[in-house]
Amino acid sequence: METSPELATALGRVAFCETFPDGTPGRFLSGADAARLAAEFGLLAREVDMAALAAGIVPRRYARNFTQFTKDEQIRLLSSRAAMVGLGGLGGYVLEVLARMGVGTVRCADGDVFEESNLNRQLLSGISALSRPKADLAMERAMEINPSVDVIASTDFLDEPGMRRLLEGTQVTVDALGGLADRPVLARAAAEMGIPLVTGAVAGMTGVVSVVLPGDAGLRDFFASKGGGAEDSLGCPAAGVMAVAAIQAAEAGHILAGRKPALAGKLLLMDLADMSFETVDLG
Amino acid sequence: MPVSLKLYANLSALTPENAAVYPVSPGDTVGAIMKAIGIPAAEAVSIVRNGCAAELDTPVLDGDRIAFVPPVGGG
Numbered sequence: 001m002e003t004s005p006e007l008a009t010a011l012g013r014v015a016f017c018e019t020f021p022d023g024t025p026g027r028f029l030s031g032a033d034a035a036r037l038a039a040e041f042g043l044l045a046r047e048v049d050m051a052a053l054a055a056g057i058v059p060r061r062y063a064r065n066f067t068q069f070t071k072d073e074q075i076r077l078l079s080s081r082a083a084m085v086g087l088g089g090l091g092g093y094v095l096e097v098l099a100r101m102g103v104g105t106v107r108c109a110d111g112d113v114f115e116e117s118n119l120n121r122q123l124l125s126g127i128s129a130l131s132r133p134k135a136d137l138a139m140e141r142a143m144e145i146n147p148s149v150d151v152i153a154s155t156d157f158l159d160e161p162g163m164r165r166l167l168e169g170t171q172v173t174v175d176a177l178g179g180l181a182d183r184p185v186l187a188r189a190a191a192e193m194g195i196p197l198v199t200g201a202v203a204g205m206t207g208v209v210s211v212v213l214p215g216d217a218g219l220r221d222f223f224a225s226k227g228g229g230a231e232d233s234l235g236c237p238a239a240g241v242m243a244v245a246a247i248q249a250a251e252a253g254h255i256l257a258g259r260k261p262a263l264a265g266k267l268l269l270m271d272l273a274d275m276s277f278e279t280v281d282l283g
Numbered sequence: 284m285p286v287s288l289k290l291y292a293n294l295s296a297l298t299p300e301n302a303a304v305y306p307v308s309p310g311d312t313v314g315a316i317m318k319a320i321g322i323p324a325a326e327a328v329s330i331v332r333n334g335c336a337a338e339l340d341t342p343v344l345d346g347d348r349i350a351f352v353p354p355v356g357g358g
Contacts (some may be wrong), residue, residue: 019312024349028289077339086358088358089357090358091358101290176358177356177358178356178357179308179356179357179358180354181355183356198290201355201356202355202356202357202358203292203293203353203355203356204292204293204358206291206292206295206352206355207355208355210315220329220336221327221329222329222352222354222355223354223355223356224327224354225354225356228354228356229353229354229355229357230291230292230293230294230353230354230355230357231355231356233293234292234293234357235357236357236358238294241357241358269291269331269350269352271289271291271292271295273295276289278289278334278348278350279334280331280334280335280336280350281334281335281336282336
């Protein structure tokens with residue numbers, strides 16, 4: 001995106017000097033000024049953020065992300081698009097991280113409404129959210145966190161054609177589904193569309209995370225079952241869900257920033273009951 | 284000669300007391316261990332040996348780390 005001279009001048013006028021946490025001096029942009037400039041110039045909030053970053057001015061909300069993402073990577077994140085299926089336990093936490101990270105567009109879907117059994121783990125759930133669509137809460141939460149992030153959340157349960165429409169034009173797919181039934185369908189859609197898939201699942205204190213890049217062999221039989229998964233008997237306590245979602249979000253961030261994800265072709269197995277972690281080579 | 288065993292999720296209830304130093308004999312396979320510790324043959328279980336996917340007839344060697352993982356799909 002070309003920055004107009006008028007916007008460049010306006011950014012220079014409102015930018016202020018401060019230091020990064022390590023003491024390095026920098027020029028920063030406040031959220032209030034970014035919102036005002038977006039309104040003044042008829043731009044999206046993220047377009048102002050990107051113009052600022054291109055001029056070496058850091059939106060202050062990202063100041064503590066700059067050992068993780070460079071300015072160029074932050075611009076790339078803001079211009080990126082992620083797809084996510086499921087806005088329950090995993091999806092709520094993944095969305096939280098993607099929104100705080102500044103991923104420009106998150107297209108997601110969940111046909112469910114919140115119910116009491118979600119309150120043990122699902123970030124977007126709360127007493128006032130009961131009976132409300134998860135997709136609505138997702139959009140509200142993202143808007144509250146970061147106006148530069150456009151969350152487009154569908155209240156549909158997606159079939160395979162619906163998944164393909166959701167994935168179209170995205171750079172990563174996050175599998176945040178609950179249960180085993182729909183996961184192979186999403187994995188197939190992502191593989192056939194050439195989109196990296198970040199998948200994760202939980203049962204009790206056991207969690208698994210894997211990244212399947214286009215052309216990779218896939219997940220072997222780790223998600224294959226004629227019946228249900230172990231979560232049917234063990235449930236899904238919050239700690240395992242949060243841990244798996246955090247790792248999924250980190251891997252999605254690596255992919256969107258243009259890096260190779262550490263779990264490509266691998267599966268991370270964890271058990272928070274005894275804090276054992278091991279990585280399985282799926283090659 | 285011992286191996287170490289790790290059973291994930293609902294299989295953890297079958298973890299033997301000597302899982303850290305589980306004795307095996309030359310020629311034993313992963314499938315033989317599964318049978319000995321009581322993992323039902325009908326159960327869809329993924330097997331990991333030293334960080335790589337393994338099969339029921341994969342032989343085990345001294346010092347191996349063997350993990351058994353049931354299907355996990357919760358979110």
